[in-house]
Every structure is written in structure tokens, then in C-alpha cells.
Amino acid sequence: MATAPTQTNPGSRRARRLAAEASAPTSRHSRKRARPLWQKLAAAAAMLALLAGSFALGWHFGVDSTRYKGGILLVNEDNLLSSDYVPEGLVNLYEQRHSFRLARSDIYVTRETYEAMEAMFAAAEADGVNGFIVTSGYRDYDRQAEVYAESEEGYAQPPGASEHQTGLCFDVTAETNEGFESTEQYAWLREHAHEYGFIQRYPANKADITGISYEPWHYRYVGVSAATQIRNQDITLEEYVGAAGSAG
Numbered sequence: 001m002a003t004a005p006t007q008t009n010p011g012s013r014r015a016r017r018l019a020a021e022a023s024a025p026t027s028r029h030s031r032k033r034a035r036p037l038w039q040k041l042a043a044a045a046a047m048l049a050l051l052a053g054s055f056a057l058g059w060h061f062g063v064d065s066t067r068y069k070g071g072i073l074l075v076n077e078d079n080l081l082s083s084d085y086v087p088e089g090l091v092n093l094y095e096q097r098h099s100f101r102l103a104r105s106d107i108y109v110t111r112e113t114y115e116a117m118e119a120m121f122a123a124a125e126a127d128g129v130n131g132f133i134v135t136s137g138y139r140d141y142d143r144q145a146e147v148y149a150e151s152e153e154g155y156a157q158p159p160g161a162s163e164h165q166t167g168l169c170f171d172v173t174a175e176t177n178e179g180f181e182s183t184e185q186y187a188w189l190r191e192h193a194h195e196y197g198f199i200q201r202y203p204a205n206k207a208d209i210t211g212i213s214y215e216p217w218h219y220r221y222v223g224v225s226a227a228t229q230i231r232n233q234d235i236t237l238e239e240y241v242g243a244a245g246s247a248g
């Protein structure tokens, strides 16, 4: 009669299993399961207290270390925005008249930034340079935390340290196989961005000051006066607000 082995040899199967269990060393897993409930609760409470403490500390320093220098908001790893910092007057670029292309329909910047962008890209177009594609603007604290968590080390700013939380900057590109810095669009911005109040925030060879390596695509609104000084003196925003701070 053809029957399943479990039915014909129940004893030997159980014997094999018991032998295997007996010979196996007591596993860490089974010892952990034997831990009393109060110990687990105490460990969980300690972890929770630690988390709450670090959150409160982070929030505290986040608020205190927000920096306006010379009327200009400086954000970097030493000057963090708080998790609840949201700029006023954000506008959706897609809903505004725009002389530039948009990579997405949900890109926001402050109204002041948008108006300067629109004036700048309209002027570029009048010069025969178009094809700018804006890829990014305002990013809130939680979104930056996600970006940071998803990125390899050194490729994204931790939450609170990203200028994108200010709503005063944007990333731009153009259709190219070479990288944005090799395009006529980039060349135009290098010549003219400051005339509209924008600076290239993370220039080449300034990472020791800005903490961020070359980003030819990232522009920050600081107003025409500051942008012109920063460009003509070939300095960074860190240096500019440092100078502005010591002077005032």
C-alpha cells in the first residue's frame, strides 16, 4: 500500500526532529523569548525616552540656530532650520506664467523667488537662450529627511540643513548629455543670474567653505545687491553673511 512516509513512519520522523533539537545549542532567539515582559517594557521605555530627548534637543537647536545675517537667511549644516519652518508665500510654478520648462507640476518657491526667476528666464529667452528645465524648488523638512535617508552619504543634506527648505532656491537643468555646466544655458546663468538676484550657491572649489561640492544647477535668491557683490568678489554666501555680520 502506497502511503505517505509520515503515516508509515511517524516515530522515526519525530525521533529525527527531537534529535536535531537536542543537539542544537540553545539559540539566542529562544533565550530572548524567555526574557520577562517587564524587562522588554523597561527597554522600550528607555528607547522611547532617548528618542523623545534627542527630538526635543534637535528641535531646540533647530529653532535657535536659524540664521538671518545681513537680512539674508543662511542655511547649512551649522545653521539648521527647525522641522516646522515653512516659508511664507509659496507659489506653485506650474500655476504661474513661466518662461521655463518644469520637470514636474508640483514645484513651489516663494513669490519673490518666482518673480525673479520669471524675469531672469524671460531675459534669457530674449537673448535666444531657452530650454531651461526647473527640476526642484521648496522641499519640506520631512521630505528632506526622506531624501537624506534614500541617498548615499555625502549626496544629500540632512533635514534642516537643506537650502531647499527656504523656498528661495531652485535646481535647473537643460537637455544635455554632457552635464549642465557644459550647456549654453549654464553659460548664460553664469553671466546674468546675479542681475536678477540669484547666486550659484555651491561653486566649484568652494566645498571647504560651503560644505557642499560643486552644484552648477542650484541657484539661490539673495537679491540683486548681495548677488552682485557675491559674484564680483567671487565669494560664497557663508563669506558674505560672515562679512555682513561682522560689519553690522
Ligand SMILES: [Zn+2]
Binding pocket: 136, 164, 169, 170, 171, 217, 218, 219
Ligand atoms: Zn538644489
